[in-house]
Amino acid sequence: MPLTVEPWTLREPTLDVDDLPRTAALLTVANGHLGVRGVLEEQRPEVPAGTLLAPVYEKFPHDYPERAYGYPDHDEQLVPVVDACGVDLEVDGKPFDVRTGTLEHHERRLDLRTGVLEREAVWTSPAGTTVEVRSRRWVSLVRRELVVAVYEVRAPHGARVRVRPVPGCPGPASADGPGLVTEACGHDEGRTWVAQRTVVAGVGAVLATEHDVSGPDGGTHRWVQAAHGWAVEADLPADGRLRLGTRGAYACGRRPVESLLADARTVLADAAAAGEDALEAEHRAFLDEVWDRADVVVEGDDELQQAVRLAVLHTVQASACVEGTGLRAKGLTGLGYHGHTFWDAEGFVLPVLDHVLPSAAAAHLRWRHATLPRAVERARTLGLPGAAFPWRTISGAECSGYWPASTAAVHVTADITDALVRHVATTGDDALEREIGVDLLVHTARFWMGRGHRTDDGAFHVHGVTGPDEYTAVVDDNTYTNLLVARSLEAAADVARRWPHEARRLGVDDDERVAWTSAAAAVVVPYADDLGVTEQSAGFTRNPVWDFSRPRDGWTPFEDRVHYTELYRHQLVKQADLVLALMVAGDRFTPEQKRRDFAYYEPLTVRDSSLSASVQAVVAAELGHLTLAHAYARECAFIDLHDLRRETQEGVHVASMAGAWDALVRGFGGLRVERGDVRLAPRLPPHLSRLRFRVQVDGSRLEVDARRDGVTYRLLSGERVVLRHAGEDGDEELVLTAAEPAQERALQPVAEPTPPQQPPGREPRV
CATH class of the missing domain: 2.70.98.40 (Glycoside hydrolase, family 65, N-terminal domain)
Structure with a gap:
């Protein structure tokens, strides 16, 4: 209806x-x-x-x-x-x-x-x-x-x-x-x-x-x-x-x-x-x-305006009072996924809550910390040190019965620590880092040191894993996983230096910190020299490409009609995986490398997961494919409103709801927060005339108001914010203070390049 x-x-x-x-x-x-x-x-x-x-x-x-x-x-x-x-x-x-x-x-x-x-x-x-x-x-x-x-x-x-x-x-x-x-x-x-x-x-x-x-x-x-x-x-x-x-x-x-x-x-x-x-x-x-912090004003697309507000409301309704339970993939809107918590929470919802409802993000992270004993127990079952967090759970215990897409998907453990580090960087909540962050980072660092291994050339590998792409299971050196492992190890060494008393309580010494830092620097990122692209996992580009001329049944997911043994051996990507790495660990890639990688993986990604469109929107916007990014933003915003996957009766897709906000703010707003460095690169697609949103910056609140004739940055709360604005002549540092709270700049001009093609029949659904 x-x-x-x-x-x-x-x-x-x-x-x-x-x-x-x-x-x-x-x-x-x-x-x-x-x-x-x-x-x-x-x-x-x-x-x-x-x-x-x-x-x-x-x-x-x-x-x-x-x-x-x-x-x-x-x-x-x-x-x-x-x-x-x-x-x-x-x-x-x-x-x-x-x-x-x-x-x-x-x-x-x-x-x-x-x-x-x-x-x-x-x-x-x-x-x-x-x-x-x-x-x-x-x-x-x-x-x-x-x-x-x-x-x-x-x-x-x-x-x-x-x-x-x-x-x-x-x-x-x-x-x-x-x-x-x-x-x-x-x-x-x-x-x-x-x-x-x-x-x-x-x-x-x-x-x-x-x-x-x-x-x-x-x-x-x-x-x-x-x-x-x-x-x-x-x-x-x-x-x-x-x-x-x-x-x-x-x-x-x-x-x-x-x-x-x-x-x-x-x-x-x-x-x-x-x-x-x-x-x-x-x-x-x-x-x-909440609306004072979270509202996104979109002018030029009335459908998207309504959809993103519905998305924000559902994101808040899934998280406002999660103390002691954690965020569920469907919130409490239905019994889909049996009511489980997945990595969706840390990978897609918490980055939004850090700005929209920071207290809820902190409550979810505290719940993860409360389940740490079960994660330690699971690591022992696997014969490993540290803590291995579950793929899907309600209580904190692993309850997935299909290990290639669960126990092998160890990136969930790194997603949790990455969410913690990002939350502290965004909100300035050092108390949370001290109270639970040291525990989480130390235990997970020990897990990575046991799960990974060094080869004779000194490289650090993580073998036998499944990345975000569940159509490519149990592989070696998934790039997304490895990059998050490196970030987790670096963060563990950093918090051990920042909080020495807590680190000593856990038995961390200088030798262990050095080992973490060394392993992080040696983590392997597979690369195909002949193609000039980053590999999703070691050897991925040598797999056969899926024959898209085969008969297909509309948007029926491949996993519903193709055996996993066929899916696993092809270059067929269920959801953004390497492209997610481009978004989450963007500082590890040059702009030219991002363009080559996005162009390579876009024709392989069939988006049989609701977790894909928002990621593709963010990266497409960064690379100047603004019309394509707009289409992806609409897809993730409309997934339940228009019931694009015919499964909303099982509950809304909370991660996709949060992704609608992210597609606009991180995509068209160009927001990036890395190690306390805040960068904004606002740009508007042809059909939008205005985008206004607010974000948290180390405990302060900043408003970004982008229009065709320029962008206004305004400090709403806090004493001082330092940010970098991406302009025509490169990045410019801006300082907003209580005495001088607003500055205006021109938008960086964008000449849209020809976008890469999607797999046949898998264009954005708008």
């Missing part, structure tokens, strides 16, 4: 019941701890997984046809919990169901400024009674356990209505196998609670709710007992209204029901004391501050 294009609203103007699984993801309200998907309150028709809690997961045994040493025993999967916003409505004895009677009007709106989902419906029952239903809901970005909802029924000509809040106690589930079971529940007039627990993982979840009811003028309403709870009945006169306000609080953990229930009731008591207006005001104030 098409959604309207508006700068600050995602509007669904009519209802398509077949589209409900997709819109349930897009219209989610969440905070990273609690997610309420955009399902209809009545759940008719039912859309699974209405409410998700980040800590509530279950362990399911892996069933391997052939088991081998080191394979994880269990998968971890997020499981949906009971909904606080559920409502059962009857009108003159007939259940409210959008599929029956006549649905005369239906509209839902997600306000991107406030994170509030509103709904309006006009329905005439099969018996001829007409009612208007209005609802609104939001998940607090301040009180992570709290969801607030309002459900209102109006009868233009009068009606008897019956509203039962919360679906009561769910039917009992079998405790014979993994799953979520209901342990206990209790109901009173206007209050209810339900306790659930996962059988194997043992994670408990308690929902407690309070309901405020206001009845019609000239009518009556009363609480009556109903199956598994209480309901409100009202005789509505003409134009009479019944309003049900709900506050729901979730508590979860491995504690007894009584303890969890007490916590949930404390949240409710605090919320009631604050009052509904104050609750929404503090929630709105949080988002106001």
